[in-house]
Amino acid sequence: MTSTGEVDQRAKGKLAGPLLWLATASVGVVAGVFYAFAISVMPGLAKTDDKAFIDSMQNINRSIENGAFGSAFLGSFIFTGAAAIIENRMGRRAAARWIIASLLLYVVGVAITMGINIPLNQKLEAAGAPANIADLAAVRAAFEDPWNSAHLARTVACVLALGCLGRALWLHGRAERADGLLPR
Structure with a gap:
């Protein structure tokens, strides 16, 4: 006979892995x-003339909203x-800390996007x-360099967030094996 706590823990266990994979994928x-x-x-757009650059960025900005x-x-x-x-x-806790670090880094990327790139x-x-x-x-001058600088910062934040999730996945797998939920 299993207790309610064991059933709840098992349900969380079945949800934890897929959520972590979805987080990592997204x-x-x-x-x-x-x-x-x-x-x-x-870098490709940097080689275009001002008209082509502005026209391309306006079209890209409209297209990314999907x-x-x-x-x-x-x-x-x-x-x-x-x-x-x-x-x-x-x-x-170890996996959770890495996921929280990822979330914080991702929030930095979102804040840069909302505060600089989108405006x-x-x-x-x-x-x-x-x-x-x-x-x-x-x-173009008022847009290109500030946008690129902010974009580089948000890219770094998001790539680091992905790295943190990779570490969390590894720790999650270790915990699953320790709990007997995955083969050793």
């Missing part, structure tokens, strides 16, 4: 998008927070169509 998607921008998209990216962006926060709560409630995107959009902008170079 943070990985966001970190990957940011990383790809940092190493390919922005359900797929939005789900990963929001899901990262939700899954990581839920995984931290479950691991902590299961007494897996710059909105300002660039408000400048209007590139064909109607009188001083393309000034609009």
Whole structure:
């Protein structure tokens, strides 16, 4: 006969792994998008003229506002927070600490996005169509370097958040094996 506590612990155990994997996957998607921008998209756009740069960034900013990216962006926060709560409630403090570290780093990335990148995107959009902008170079200058600096910071934060989740996954697996839930 199993007690209610054992059943509750077993239910949490079945939820902990999938939540941690979802957190890792969603943070990985966001970190990957940011990383790809940092190493390919922005360096490629840096080689274009002012009109092409502004037109491309306006189109990219409109395109990134979609359900797929939005789900990963929001899901990262939700899954990581839920995984931290479950691991902590299961007494897996080491894994929970790494998940919390990931969540804090991810929040830094979100704060940079909301506080710097999105306002710059909105300002660039408000400048209007590139064909109607009188001083393309000034609009680009006001956007490009500040956006890239903030983008680099949020990329680093999200990649570090992903690394923390990798460590949490390893600790989670060790705890699962110790609890007899996974083969040794």
